[in-house]
Amino acid sequence: MQQVSVKGYAKINLTLDVLGKRDDGYHEVAMIMQGIELHDLITLEKRQTGITLEINVPELSSGPDNLAYRAATLLQKDFPDIAGVHIKLTKEIPVAAGLAGGSTDAAAVLLGLNRLYDMGLSLDDLRTYGARLGSDVPFCLHPLTGLATGRGEMIRELPPCPPLWLVLVKPPFGVSTKEVYGHLKEVIIKERPSLKRALAALETGDLGLLYQSMANVLEYATFDLYPELRDWLEELRDLGAKKAMMSGSGPTLIAFMENESEAKELASCWIKPGWQVVVTRSLGPRDLDRRIVVDE
Ligand SMILES: C[C@@](CO)(OP(=O)(O)O)[C@H](O)COP(=O)(O)OP(=O)(O)OC[C@H]1O[C@@H](n2ccc(N)nc2=O)[C@H](O)[C@@H]1O
Numbered sequence: 001m002q003q004v005s006v007k008g009y010a011k012i013n014l015t016l017d018v019l020g021k022r023d024d025g026y027h028e029v030a031m032i033m034q035g036i037e038l039h040d041l042i043t044l045e046k047r048q049t050g051i052t053l054e055i056n057v058p059e060l061s062s063g064p065d066n067l068a069y070r071a072a073t074l075l076q077k078d079f080p081d082i083a084g085v086h087i088k089l090t091k092e093i094p095v096a097a098g099l100a101g102g103s104t105d106a107a108a109v110l111l112g113l114n115r116l117y118d119m120g121l122s123l124d125d126l127r128t129y130g131a132r133l134g135s136d137v138p139f140c141l142h143p144l145t146g147l148a149t150g151r152g153e154m155i156r157e158l159p160p161c162p163p164l165w166l167v168l169v170k171p172p173f174g175v176s177t178k179e180v181y182g183h184l185k186e187v188i189i190k191e192r193p194s195l196k197r198a199l200a201a202l203e204t205g206d207l208g209l210l211y212q213s214m215a216n217v218l219e220y221a222t223f224d225l226y227p228e229l230r231d232w233l234e235e236l237r238d239l240g241a242k243k244a245m246m247s248g249s250g251p252t253l254i255a256f257m258e259n260e261s262e263a264k265e266l267a268s269c270w271i272k273p274g275w276q277v278v279v280t281r282s283l284g285p286r287d288l289d290r291r292i293v294v295d296e
C-alpha cells in the first residue's frame with residue numbers, strides 16, 4: 001500500500017458547558033459533540049524520508065506547526081517504520097471557526113498513518129496520541145454522538161442523535177479558542193445546557209427535547225467580544241431555524257433545520273459578502289465505514 005485518503009470530519013457541539021478552571025490552565029468541560037458531513041480531505045503518500053505538507057489554502061502554515069504535520073511528527077518519533085510521508089491537505093472546513101478543522105486534520109493523519117503502515121493501534125491508543133495534540137482530537141478520531149469531559153479529551157459514545165440538517169454560517173473573521181476561554185471570567189452565564197435532559201432526549205430520540213436542552217456557554221464570551229453575532233443568531237431564527245446556536249468557541253453559527261430543502265432555502269437567503277455558508281448533515285455510523293480509502 002502506497003497511499004491512503006481519509007476524510008477529516010468537522011464537529012459541532014450540541015451542548016457545551018464549562019464547569020471550572022483547572023490547575024493546568026485548561027477548563028473542565030462537559031459537552032455533547034457531533035460529527036458532521038463537512039470534511040477536509042487528507043491524502044498520505046509513503047516517502048523514503050521526511051515529512052512534507054501541501055495545502056490548498058495559502059493562509060495556513062504548511063510547516064511543522066500545522067496540526068496535520070504535528071500529528072505525523074508525533075507518530076514518527078515512536079514508530080521508526082514511518083520513514084517519510086507526504087501529506088496533501090484539501091481544506092473545506094472554515095478555519096478558526098469552532099468546527100475543529102485543525103483537530104480533525106490531526107486525527108485524520110493519525111488514522112491514515114495507522115492504516116498506511118499497518119501499525120495496529122486501537123482507537124484508545126490513537127486517542128492517547130490525539131490528546132497530546134489538542135483537546136478535540138480524541139473526539140475527531142471517531143466523530144459519532146459523544147459526551148466529552150475533562151478538558152474535552154475523555155469521550156463516552158452516546159446513542160446516535162436523530163438525523164440533523166444544518167446550515168453553518170461563518171462571518172469573515174475567525175476567533176481564537178484561547179481568547180474565548182480566557183474571556184469567560186469577564187461575563188455572566190445566564191443559561192446553561194441541561195445535560196441530563198439532552199441525554200434523555202438522545203435515549204428516546206426526542207428532537208424537540210434535545211433542542212430545548214441544547215446551549216453553549218461559550219456564546220457569552222464570544223458574543224461579548226463580537227456583539228454582532230447576537231443579531232445574526234436572531235436573524236437565523238427569523239429565517240426559520242428550529243434552533244440556532246454557536247459552534248464551539250465560534251464564530252460559526254448553526255441553524256438546525258427541518259429538512260434538506262429548508263436548509264438549502266435558508267442558505268440561499270444568507271447573502272453577506274465574505275461569509276462562508278455550508279449546508280450539511282450529522283454523521284451516522286455508516287459514514288465512518290467509508291471514511292478511509294486505500295489506493296494500492
Ligand atoms: C471550544 C472547543 C469545543 O469543542 O472547540 P473549538 O471551538 O476550538 O472548535 C474545544 O474545547 C477546544 O478544543 P481545541 O481547539 O482542541 O483546544 P486546545 O488546542 O486543546 O486548546 C487551545 C486553548 O484553548 C483553551 N482551552 C481549551 C480546552 C479547554 N477544555 N479549556 C481551555 O481553556 C486553552 O487556553 C488552550 O491553550
Ligand SMILES: Nc1ncnc2c1ncn2[C@@H]1O[C@H](COP(=O)(O)OP(=O)(O)O)[C@@H](O)[C@H]1O
Pocket residue numbers: 060065066067068094095096097098099100101102103105106175177248249250
Ligand atoms: N490543519 C489545520 N487546519 C486549520 N487550522 C490549523 C491547522 N493547523 C494549525 N491550525 C491553527 O489552528 C487555529 C485554529 O483553527 P481551527 O482548528 O480551524 O479552529 P477551531 O479551533 O476554532 O476549531 C488556526 O488559526 C491555525 O492557526
